[in-house]
Each structure stands twice: as C-alpha cells, then as structure tokens.
Amino acid sequence: MKAAVFKAPGAPLAVETVADPQPGPQELLISVGACGVCGTDLHWTENRDTSGGWRELRAGGILGHEFAGEVVEVGRDVKDRFRPGDSVCALPFIGCGRCAACMAGRVYRCAEVDTRASTTLPGAYAEYARVGSAETVRLPAGVDHRTGALVEPLAVGLAAAERARFSSGASVLIMGAGPVGLSVAMWCRFLGARHVVVSDLVPSRAERSADFGATDSIDASREVVAERMQQIAGGPPDVVFECVGVPGTLQLAVEHVANDGCVVVAGLCMGADSFSPAIAVVKAIDLRFTMCYEKRHFEIIVDHLDRGRIDVSQLVTDTVGFGAFPAKFEQLKRAGDDLKVLLNPSLA
Structure with missing residues (x-):
C-alpha cells in the first residue's frame, strides 16, 4: 500500500510503498477514506528533544490518527460484530481490553496500549489502517468519511471542555x-x-x-x-x-x-x-x-453529527492526495489560513 512515511526530524514525509497491515483476531482492516493532519504530528516531525516526555518518532513511522474509512477485513473473533463495507471511525490506539483502564473506557491508560505511529501500529496516512474492534465506532449513513475524520479532533475539544x-x-x-x-x-x-x-x-x-x-x-x-x-x-x-x-x-x-x-x-x-x-x-x-478522550466521546459526537446538532462542514479547508501531501504537510508548519487539511488516499 501507499503511505506517507516519516524519515527524520525536519525532513518532509516520503510517499512510499509499504506492506499492508494484517488485522489480528479482534481487529479490523479499514480502507482509509480520509485522515486529518493534527498539529501534534506537525510538532512531532520537528521534535529533536525527547527529554520533554513525548516519545521518539522513529524513521519509518507512519503518522495519522484522525481518520475514518470502510472495513475491508474482519478479524476471526469479531465477525459477528462487523462486516466488510461498514463505515467506521476509530480511536487511535488499541488496548488489551482486559485491564481496569480499558474496562473504564480509558484505553490510553492501558499498560499494554498500542498507539499510532509506533513501530507496531502504523497510522492512517496510508491506504489501509489496522484498528481494534473495541475502539471502533460505526458511522451512520448520514456521516461520510470526510466528517468522520473530524470526530477525533472534536473529541479532543469535548474532553477539554468537560x-x-x-x-x-x-x-x-x-x-x-x-x-x-x-x-x-x-x-x-x-x-x-x-x-x-x-x-x-x-x-x-x-x-x-x-x-x-x-x-x-x-x-x-x-x-x-x-x-x-x-x-x-x-x-x-x-x-x-x-x-x-x-x-x-x-x-x-x-x-x-x-x-x-x-x-x-x-x-x-x-x-x-x-x-x-x-x-x-x-x-x-x-x-x-487534558490528555485524551474516551470512546464515549466518539459515540456522543457521532450521534450529534447524525442528528444535525453540530455543523463542522467549514472546519475542512483542503483535501489532498498522496501527490500533494508531503508539501502540504510542510506548508502547515507555517502560520496560515488553513484549519483542517485531510489526506484522501484515493486522490492522485
């Protein structure tokens, strides 16, 4: 699959062909419909000092944690819960599903949590992404992938306001x-x-x-x-x-x-x-x-979007394909008028 790959701090992302991710028994493989660029990613790709408490981004890592897409493969243990063709968004990490943190909905506190852009869980600046079924939320027919990719940043805002x-x-x-x-x-x-x-x-x-x-x-x-x-x-x-x-x-x-x-x-x-x-x-x-959000935040937001209670259509100011993505990513590091920029892997 195609993916935008991190090479080194300060270097542009490189579009490369990498291996397709393989879903585990309780995971899903989705075809990414849209993935938003987060300010954290912009800071992270420039960060050379890991003493501040944020983990190192290693060469070959794939960023992207604000995404939505279509299920294309279902793990053997969750075939009764999801099927190919389901439209979904997902939290950007996968927990063990057994610990107190996971049971309380605070997956990001799981001692075994796997997070995007790690060596074991590539992000969604790619054609495909692997997600945990427990961390996945279905999108109703009225919420497209463009809007679904906004659920994560909206969850950040909701958790902060709370x-x-x-x-x-x-x-x-x-x-x-x-x-x-x-x-x-x-x-x-x-x-x-x-x-x-x-x-x-x-x-x-x-x-x-x-x-x-x-x-x-x-x-x-x-x-x-x-x-x-x-x-x-x-x-x-x-x-x-x-x-x-x-x-x-x-x-x-x-x-x-x-x-x-x-x-x-x-x-x-x-x-x-x-x-x-x-x-x-x-x-x-x-x-x-405020560090993160819970699955309930995603569910609340998807429900509000489906009912038309919130309108975020003007948040997206540009959508690009892989061809323009590395340059656009670099442009976003400079102050400008853009708000949310999306990568659409289906575009050239």
Whole structure:
C-alpha cells in the first residue's frame, strides 16, 4: 500500500510503498477514506528533544490518527460484530481490553496500549489502517468519511471542555483558533458558556471562530487581550483554554484568567516551558491538563453529527492526495489560513 512515511526530524514525509497491515483476531482492516493532519504530528516531525516526555518518532513511522474509512477485513473473533463495507471511525490506539483502564473506557491508560505511529501500529496516512474492534465506532449513513475524520479532533475539544467543569453562564477565553481551539469553542457554547472568546495571532482564523460558536474574537497580533475581555465580558475569563502548544502560552493563560479561575492546557508543547507560579498562587487558580478522550466521546459526537446538532462542514479547508501531501504537510508548519487539511488516499 501507499503511505506517507516519516524519515527524520525536519525532513518532509516520503510517499512510499509499504506492506499492508494484517488485522489480528479482534481487529479490523479499514480502507482509509480520509485522515486529518493534527498539529501534534506537525510538532512531532520537528521534535529533536525527547527529554520533554513525548516519545521518539522513529524513521519509518507512519503518522495519522484522525481518520475514518470502510472495513475491508474482519478479524476471526469479531465477525459477528462487523462486516466488510461498514463505515467506521476509530480511536487511535488499541488496548488489551482486559485491564481496569480499558474496562473504564480509558484505553490510553492501558499498560499494554498500542498507539499510532509506533513501530507496531502504523497510522492512517496510508491506504489501509489496522484498528481494534473495541475502539471502533460505526458511522451512520448520514456521516461520510470526510466528517468522520473530524470526530477525533472534536473529541479532543469535548474532553477539554468537560475538564474545565465550568458553570452555565461562564466566560471562557480560548487561546488558539486552530481545529482544537475551534472544537473547544463549539463545545463550550454547546455546554452553556455565555461568553466564548477566541484569540489568535492570525486575524482570519480568529474571525472564523464565529462559525463554530464563538461569541467574540480577538486579534492577538494587535489587540490587548485583557482589555478586550474587559469590553466583552466585563472582566477576566473564568476559564482559559491554552490550545496553542508553544512555549510561553501557558504563562499568558495564567495571566489572563480570573482570580479563582481555571486554566485548561489542551495544546501539546513538546519543548521545555515555564511560568511564574507566584501568579497562579496569588490568583488561586486551578491548572488542569487534558490528555485524551474516551470512546464515549466518539459515540456522543457521532450521534450529534447524525442528528444535525453540530455543523463542522467549514472546519475542512483542503483535501489532498498522496501527490500533494508531503508539501502540504510542510506548508502547515507555517502560520496560515488553513484549519483542517485531510489526506484522501484515493486522490492522485
């Protein structure tokens, strides 16, 4: 099969022919219909320092964890649950299925978990992907693969919004108008926040947040965030979501949040970062990090999509085939107007 393969930090992905994955007894093989590019992948392919706690990406690895597709082969133990032709999306890891973490739905905490882009579980920047049946969610007829590939980033946003545990009527500030930030904005509005404010250094991205539930936006390249929050909400936000993932943004989030407020870190910063603890102490803020989601988040989102309760059609700004994918991947490492870019393996 064709796949976009990681070669070395800072080097473009290379489209190569690799062996087709083989599903195990409780696994499925899917033909990938669409796979989204995540900011984590962009950071990861540039990361040369593994001391920050994120595992090393080895040459030959295949990234891609936001995907949907069609089942083409079913493992022998799950033929009663799935069949070829089923349209599905799946969590980007496979657990043992037996431990307390797996039974609780927190597969990412399984001691034996296999995650995408590891040496044993290639990602979905490929024509085919192997998935665990227990981690797979069927897509109804009204949810196509393009939309199904958005379930994972939407789950990131939903889990982050839940992590804040804010009250109805709260004011929230979301730093970063990328796909995760926009997903957080959508769910914050859905869950009852009164002021949902998105800030970004790229004005066009900030302005676009209105399409995803934001009540206001801030052009952080020329506006003072604290002053604009005063104008919009009458004071600092109750909750700040850090959805950028670069050094320095955590400090800004701590500075922006209200006294007794909450900062939720959803951006993945792979390098060393620092902030002044004294500010957080004086403000008596809660600092929370969000790592992942559960299968229930996928199921909730698929149900909302099927019922037409959420509209994410404008999140996808480009779809490319393997021919254009390596260059597009590199382009996304630079600030621009794109939101979510999809790889469609069936395109040239």
